[in-house]
Amino acid sequence: MEKKLVIPGDFLSDDVKLADEGTYVEDGKVFSSVFGIASLKNQIKVVPLSGKYIPRQGDLVIGIITEVSFSNWIVDIRSPYEGLLHISEFPRRIDNSEMSKYLKVGDSIMTLVKDVDPSMKVELTLNDQRLRQIKDGRVIEVTPSKVPRLIGRSGSMIAMLKNETNCNIFIGQNGRVWLTGKDKNLDLAARTIQKIEKESHIPGLTDRIVKFLKEEKGIPIQEPAKKKAQIEAVEKGEPTQETARDEPVIEETPREEAEEPDKVEENESGGILDELLDK
């Protein structure tokens, strides 16, 4: 197989021209620079199994406002470097004194990395059709290096996930994932995403996820009757977004107060140390 698990310093190839991300060249040979999965097809590339998000120009990310300064919003983009969103990058002309009226500390935004300079000053923008503030749904976090697997080849995984869970899903390059939909569906989507993150290095991922989703939906009997539930919801006049699944809807729901983005933490049991120390 052309994929294998490598550690830093592992020899990969003699062909220097093929060296790509996650590798380094020394004495005309290509070595792995990270602990991850090496793929030797076309380009020699190692995808790390963990690591921080390093911003690059053109990345769509999800950020959280941490500070409002004189003419910038300072945004946490889950990286060692903070993002700067200048007042002029807001879609509308606003006054310095009114900045926190539009975006205040703690607000989440879908934003674009406009520029990164060599000293890693990160400039963000909201001046794009696709960009907006996040007001509903939930934001969960995954390891940034797993984002490509979550999206799948030309978006196959994410399309399948959207279909099967009836949620709208937006994946930021920084590993923050924004989910909108109904609570129960959100739970399922969040669980599935965590499974993808945990098993992304094992071959046959898509098939397993399809199976997982089927099982998850099969066990609770109410689930196959989801369509019915939706109809009921419509009859009750609850706001549903079924019709506009393809694009996130920005209308403000009355439940806005309760919609602080929940961060689902990966809480694997910390028992391994206890187990070790027992012996």
Add this chain to the structure above:
Amino acid sequence: MVKPEKLIENGIRLDGRKPDEIRPIKIKVGVLNRADGSCYFEFGGNKVIAAVYGPREVHPRHMQKSNSAVVRYRYNMASFSVEDRKRPGPDRRSIEVSKVSREALEPVIFQEYFPRSAIDIFVEVLQADAGTRTAGINAASIALADAGIPMKSLVSACAVGKVDDTLVLDLNKDEDNYGQADMPIAMTPDGNITLLQMDGHLTREEFKEGLEMAKNGCLMIAQMQRAALLEKYSSLMEGEVNE
């Protein structure tokens, strides 16, 4: 413990090892959920735990470098890690060990990839039995890889020493206390030495021979470090495929 009459009898050491044998090693990768990378490392009687955070923002700000990451290494012995309670907090010895250990790891880390950031390494010694700095370096290097930090290679460390006029690999506490020399070494698998310290006395010939012994020890440890890292993921890999 009083000094034993003989530390080596018929070519066998007090704990039953041959002169060129290292102590048993046990490694667990990813033991801390909150750290970006972590490792628990047992090296004979030594028990250490390493945690790596970063790259992350530098605090205090003035420490940051505009063109590369700063690496910070904190070696600390728990007060219960030795028989007589160790007074907690940094002391002359732990500051020195932190410095040399940091310098043992810095050459392999691609620091220039992360300007204005910090890579923090914390090593806690839970139980000490001679050779904690080598155990700490071994653990830290695995934790760095686990954190996804780009490196040229892993670093392995091991000590040689002289006991009863014989060169021995990987000293234990009694050999360290009553021996004639102790020389910890850290190196990459391709033979670049990143740490070399010595106390006691060795002749030139002994030094050369000792260095070769330590290199072999480091290579053995490198194999185990590698196996431990791969094991973290491959066990899951195989389990799923067989299903």
